[in-house]
Amino acid sequence: MILAKLPFVIHALVETAAALSFIFNPNKQLPGCNEAAKLILRQYGGLLLSSNLICLAILTEPGFSYMSRLLAAALGTYHIWPCYRAYVRIHHNIGLSKDGQSALGGPRLHLIVHLACLVIFIWSSLSPEVSSEVV
Numbered sequence: 698m699i700l701a702k703l704p705f706v707i708h709a710l711v712e713t714a715a716a717l718s719f720i721f722n723p724n725k726q727l728p729g730c731n732e733a734a735k736l737i738l739r740q741y742g743g744l745l746l747s748s749n750l751i752c753l754a755i756l757t758e759p760g761f762s763y764m765s766r767l768l769a770a771a772l773g774t775y776h777i778w779p780c781y782r783a784y785v786r787i788h789h790n791i792g793l794s795k796d797g798q799s800a801l802g803g804p805r806l807h808l809i810v811h812l813a814c815l816v817i818f819i820w821s822s823l824s825p826e827v828s829s830e831v832v
Contacts, residue, residue, distance in 0.1 A: 701761045701769070701824035704817040705752040708772055711810055716745035718801055725801075748772065760829035766822045773818025776811045783808035 698706075719726055719742030723735040730738065751772070755765050785791070786804035801807070 698756075699761045699827050701765070701821045701827070702756055704769060704772070704814065704821045705755045707817065708814055709749045709752040709756075711814060712745045712749055714801060716742040716749070718742070719745065748775070758829070761824065761827040762829075763826055766824065766826070769818045769824075770822035773815050773822060776815040776818065779811040780808055780815060783811060 719738045723730060723738035726738055727734055751768055755768060758765070783804040787808065791804070
């Protein structure tokens, strides 16, 4: 595997868990939410799953193209927002659902994971292209 594709694997793993949580346990993501909010959270979970399809497309294509680099930049900048959410949750002590448990490890773990994803995607977006003929 081309090393510049590694962030796409990591994103797919991280966001599959998040997507399933948003879809099947929206109350863990937003405690006490109403039905309208649950619909939005589930829609967001679906959006995360669709980002995984982008990752799958990159992972299955030979080489690492200019378009792959652009998609790495796009997915990298996405991770700014979960970092922001995690930071706000830490700063304002917003961390636990009503049952006293954090969703998927809590805001500190989220911040670390999403910062790592941001960094490796930006690194990937700056990686050189690899021709499909070389692979």
